[in-house]
Amino acid sequence: MSDPKIIVALDYPDASSALQLADQLDPQRARAKVGKELFTRSGPDVVKALVSRGFDVFLDLKYHDIPHTVARACAAAADLGVWMMNVHTLGGSAMMQAARDAIGDADDAPLLIGVTLLTSMDQATFDQIGLSGTMTDTVVRLAGMAKDSGLDGVVCSAQEASALKQALGHNFQLITPGIRPAGSDRGDQHRTMTPKEALSAGSDYLVIGRPITAAADPMQALLDIEASLT
């Protein structure tokens, strides 16, 4: 069975644009991420349409609520047949454990991933919220909490991947956005890594949006990125 490392971020405002792009990709070579805009506009139908086309879907809704509510949302996401979903680690251990309990840990259960600190958070916002310690220590601490609560991994910056792998072990999955193939437009991403650098640093899955979705030939862009990994 193929095990694609690339998760294509389908950041579109409507299902038909997202599916039009997905139809240009081979689900054996890429997985698909559905985020808040697409889901809020198109709902579960777009997820079901991707699953029925053979895509592993990462439902990136970053749940953060009381444990019971998050557990029910995670169970609903699992019922859609998603491959991966995520919750905010700042919701705490009880919330993360409730999410885990709701979807179980069978081999075919979806992967449950935590979001630590958003990479958009700067020091001023961190201080304003009132968290103590450094941002790096906080990311490692929250990722450790996620692991202890039964999560399968965290979303993180590729810059944090090697420290997190060292602290949390090989089996704890690291999902990294902010990936830019050499020479491509960074857009609004700041601290980027190339796909190959990110995998060497310890990333397990690369979330890549515009370098593929905005390419004239998205499948070719995907194949070029695959080729750059070897």
Ligand code: C5P
């Ligand atoms: O187009 P691009 O490759 O920048 O898309 C990256 C994707 O990863 C987007 O869907 C973005 O919301 C998401 N993401 C991110 N940084 C995070 C978490 C998620 O860029 N820290």
